[in-house]
Amino acid sequence: MRIAILDDYQNAARRFADWDSLDAEVTVFGWPIGDRSEIARALAGYDVVVAMRERTKFDAEQLRLLPDLRLLVSTGTRNAAIDLAAAQAQGVIVTHTRYVSHPTSELTWALILAAARNLPAEERAVRTGGWQQSVGMSLHGKTLGVIGLGRLGSAVAKIGQAFGMNVVAWSQNLTAERAGEHGVTAVSKEELLSTSDVVTIHVLLSKRTRGLLGAEELALMKPGALLVNTSRGPIVDEKALLEALHAGAIRAALDVYDIEPLPADHPLRAAPNTVLTPHIGFVTDDEYRIFYGDAVENIAAYAAGAPIRVMTP
Structure with missing residues (x-):
């Protein structure tokens, strides 16, 4: 054999x-x-x-x-x-x-924390002889929006609650009763996007979810809000995301991409307002x-x- x-x-x-x-x-x-x-x-x-x-x-x-x-x-x-x-x-x-899903939920929070406190830039500054470079965002009292409250999404929500965040959730089949079982408030997609300081994606890629977040949806997000994707790249329209990042409208922490491995000359590698990891949620x-x-x-x-x-x- x-x-x-x-x-x-x-x-x-x-x-x-x-x-x-x-x-x-x-x-x-x-x-x-x-x-x-x-x-x-x-x-x-x-x-x-x-x-x-x-x-x-x-x-x-x-x-x-x-x-x-x-x-x-x-x-x-x-x-x-x-x-x-x-x-x-x-x-x-x-x-x-x-x-097991816990490695991905852990990386989701690593990305949230890294982006909220600008850790990549601060770490580079220390290594190159610099010092404090930015003012971070605290999470306590902020709103975490979870798209998809399944096994992974609910685990991410629980950690958000431990940080003192207000947690809301949406998916196409999510009920108020199901959300309440996790101490989470079910809201519409539009309300989640427009009120959340951090939006994190935990739905499967399918015909229904491909391009789930496009230019219209990204435009609903709060200025400077953080979009986290550890699910699948094509759930977010890549062109619309790049435009929003370059406009400074939102920030993004990404572990997944439309094409993997990400090509060396891919525009996301040079995009501002990002924290990028190479699909290591499960690694x-x-x-x-x-x-x-x-x-x-x-x-x-x-x-x-x-x-x-x-x-x-």
Whole structure:
């Protein structure tokens, strides 16, 4: 059995699981392989592929170019980049790993705090011989607007309450009763955007949420308010966001982007009023032990003829 581990940016897979327990040849790919044809050439002859989240797309055409593939393991519980129906039709078993949400909620607050207190600029100043550069924003008494009050959003809301913030929330199906269970006030999207000092996004990317925040929505935000996105880049219209940032209308703390890895010449890299991280919301030791440990379990179960954690269309 030949196993390919994809997109292991930190070269961490071997440290977080016992791959030697498998009777297999294991190859780690540390960076995106390339386009369809390059992926097909690189993965020719591999029976098993371990995909890191949605970094590599496995649509029907890509799967067709991988006739040797028998098992596709996706880290996390869902993967919109895999065409499950096409995989099933081709006889490829797709399995998932478990996932915990606390690393992303923690990074959300790291971004909020870094942006509120201008930590990147202050840290650079100290290292280059400077001193105090700015006046930060305190969070106590401010309003936190949470878009999406699911498992992750509710965890972020709870931390906001611990900081003494007033927390409001909106999503398309959120009820006042559900919000009240978390001590949060349900409001309209318009009210959330126009009253919140910090707006944080915690909804899944779907047809309904793609472009959820465009120019019209961003214009509703308070002057100088902070927009935080640790969910998916396309939920926010990128062109509209860049215009708002350059106009000084709002600030943004981003961990996710339309294109990942973010191209070296991407305009967001030079945009003002931003704190940027490279999609590391889930990148922690806890999460990686689960991801890669479960991946090894999934492969062993498949080899034994009893696949586990199977994903179906």
